[in-house]
Amino acid sequence: MARTSTPALAVAAVACAAVGVVPVLAGHAEDEASAVFGVRMPAGYRNWQLISVAHEAGSLNDLRAVLGNDVAAKAFREGITPFPDGAIIARLAWRHEPSAGNNAAFGRTQSFVAGAPTNVQFSVKDSSRYPGTGGWGFGQFEGGRPNRDEALLGTCFPCHSQAPGTADFVFTRYAP
Amino acid sequence: MARTSTPALAVAAVACAAVGVVPVLAGHAEDEASAVFGVRMPAGYRNWQLISVAHEAGSLNDLRAVLGNDVAAKAFREGITPFPDGAIIARLAWRHEPSAGNNAAFGRTQSFVAGAPTNVQFSVKDSSRYPGTGGWGFGQFEGGRPNRDEALLGTCFPCHSQAPGTADFVFTRYAP
Numbered sequence: 001m002a003r004t005s006t007p008a009l010a011v012a013a014v015a016c017a018a019v020g021v022v023p024v025l026a027g028h029a030e031d032e033a034s035a036v037f038g039v040r041m042p043a044g045y046r047n048w049q050l051i052s053v054a055h056e057a058g059s060l061n062d063l064r065a066v067l068g069n070d071v072a073a074k075a076f077r078e079g080i081t082p083f084p085d086g087a088i089i090a091r092l093a094w095r096h097e098p099s100a101g102n103n104a105a106f107g108r109t110q111s112f113v114a115g116a117p118t119n120v121q122f123s124v125k126d127s128s129r130y131p132g133t134g135g136w137g138f139g140q141f142e143g144g145r146p147n148r149d150e151a152l153l154g155t156c157f158p159c160h161s162q163a164p165g166t167a168d169f170v171f172t173r174y175a176p
Numbered sequence: 177m178a179r180t181s182t183p184a185l186a187v188a189a190v191a192c193a194a195v196g197v198v199p200v201l202a203g204h205a206e207d208e209a210s211a212v213f214g215v216r217m218p219a220g221y222r223n224w225q226l227i228s229v230a231h232e233a234g235s236l237n238d239l240r241a242v243l244g245n246d247v248a249a250k251a252f253r254e255g256i257t258p259f260p261d262g263a264i265i266a267r268l269a270w271r272h273e274p275s276a277g278n279n280a281a282f283g284r285t286q287s288f289v290a291g292a293p294t295n296v297q298f299s300v301k302d303s304s305r306y307p308g309t310g311g312w313g314f315g316q317f318e319g320g321r322p323n324r325d326e327a328l329l330g331t332c333f334p335c336h337s338q339a340p341g342t343a344d345f346v347f348t349r350y351a352p
Contacts, residue, residue, distance in 0.1 A: 046352075047249075050226045053239045055272065058286035063229045065241065065351075073223075094351055096231065102347055105338040110234035114351035162281040171278055175241075175270055175290035176222075 034146040036153040037130065039122050039139025041146070042069070045090045049073040052175035055096065062093040063114050066172045072125075081168040082135065087125040089170065093118045119147070123160075123170070133157040134169045210322040212329040213306065215298050215315025217322070218245070221266045225249040228351035231272065238269040239290050242348045248301075257344040258311065263301040265346065269294045295323070299336075299346070309333040310345045 033040050048067035056062050068076055072087035097115030119142045127135035138156035140147040147153065160169040209216050224243035232238050244252055248263035259265075273291030295318045303311035314332035316323040323329065336345040 047225050049223050050241055050243065052290045053229045053241050053270070054275075054278075054290070055231050055239060055288040056282075056286055057288065058284055060286065063231060063239075065226055065229050067226060092351075094229070099230075099347075101338075101340070102230075105335055105347065106232075108234055110232055110236065112231040112233065113349075114228045114230070117352055159281055162277075164277070171275075171281065173289075175268075176293055 031148065032146060034122075034139035034141065034153060035148045035150045037124070037133075037137030037139060039124050039137050039146075041120070041139070041141050041144065042088055042090070042122065045069070045088070045120075045122070046092075048090060050175075051076050051089070052172050054172075056093075057096075060093075061096045062118055063096050063112065064091060064093045066091050076172075076174040079174075081166060081170075083125045083168050083170070085125055085127055085135070089123040089172070091121040091123075091172075093120070118142075121156075134160070136160065136169055207324065208322060210298075210315035210317065210329060211324045211326045213300070213309075213313035213315060215300050215313050215322075217296070217315070217317055217320065218264055218266070218298065221245070221264070221296075221298070222268075224266060226351075227252050227265070228348050230348075232269075233272075236269075237272045238294055239272050239288065240267060240269045242267050252348075252350040255350075257342060257346075259301045259344050259346070261301055261303055261311070265299040265348070267297040267299075267348075269296070294318070297332075310336070312336065312345055 045067060048069050051066040051068050051073065054064040054066070056064065067090045069088045071084055072089050075081070075083045075087055094117050095115030096112050099111040099113045102111030102113065103109045119140055122139045124137040124139070125135055126137060130137045134157070136157070138153060140153065160171070163169050163171050221243060224245050227242040227244050227249065230240040230242070232240065243266040245264045247260055248265050251257070251259045251263055270293050271291030272288050275287040275289045278287030278289065279285050295316055298315045300313040300315070301311055302313060306313045310333070312333070314329060316329065336347070339345050339347050
């Protein structure tokens with residue numbers, strides 16, 4: 001499986017996580033799926049189990065949560081890779097927003113909370129459907145609508161290819 | 177119900193969220209409960225639904241996730257206050273740790289992930305058991321062990337009293 005770490009791809013990886021890069025097409029049934037991999041938004045993903053949290057500073061400026069469906073969550077908890085078929089990982093993100101109320105309660109300017117949601121990304125493990133990308137299909141959604149930009153979705157796998165070889169293309173680790 | 181915003185209590189609130197302020201007693205059955213409110217660690221809380229995430233900078237320097245049991249999560253999602261009896265809110269926190277691997281993939285120094293866990297706090301709604309503190313009991317645990325410091329646990333309610341009057345002493349809002 002290809003590994004790459006060129007600066008060009010690293011920049012593309014940043015673009016992959018950016019917000020609202022292109023207009024979203026909607027209104028047709030076939031447009032419910034995100035570009036390239038045909039990933040659709042899984043029902044009920046918001047109530048999946050928490051895997052971990054993260055903070056991207058800089059231009060992304062967001063707080064993130066990674067959730068997993070039951071198959072993914074079990075694999076994360078038990079440290080099993082490669083992830084079995086059926087595993088779906090959801091990455092939610094919100095603006096990294098100062099909280100005036102929390103700062104007042106703490107008596108210090110230190111508190112940041114989840115602001116407006118930015119986008120939601122999914123990694124779907126299906127080794128039959130996605131043999132050329134490590135068994136993973138990727139999708140991105142803004143405001144519930146699929147991102148249909150093929151160039152953008154094309155950056156997902158090159159970026160995930162930079163995860164450690166034992167991690168099955170997944171950056172996130174389970175936070176106890 | 178008392179509301180307060182004195183600097184002294186704000187400082188105390190910071191102490192309430194600090195890590196390892198006092199040694200933990202353990203080894204006796206009665207020591208399974210955290211001080212003052214007798215809150216015990218609820219089974220299975222790590223798999224509860226995600227309510228929101230947060231970042232405390234400064235001396236706390238952590239990333240946080242707030243989870244809710246089914247009763248609490250429903251109330252959060254539907255914006256129902258006061259929270260019904262049986263609601264339990266869990267606040268997990270981990271060190272705000274730079275990720276060299278993520279930074280390499282992004283090509284920028286911007287990525288922070290969950291490091292070592294610090295402490296876990298619970299807010300338990302039981303209006304019969306906790307009539308003097310808005311119906312809430314509070315608990316704190318480090319490494320699975322209850323914090324038994326009465327002074328520390330005594331700061332929880334004064335701090336939560338600074339939440340907006342309509343929020344039922346809860347700072348966190350549901351992140352969509």
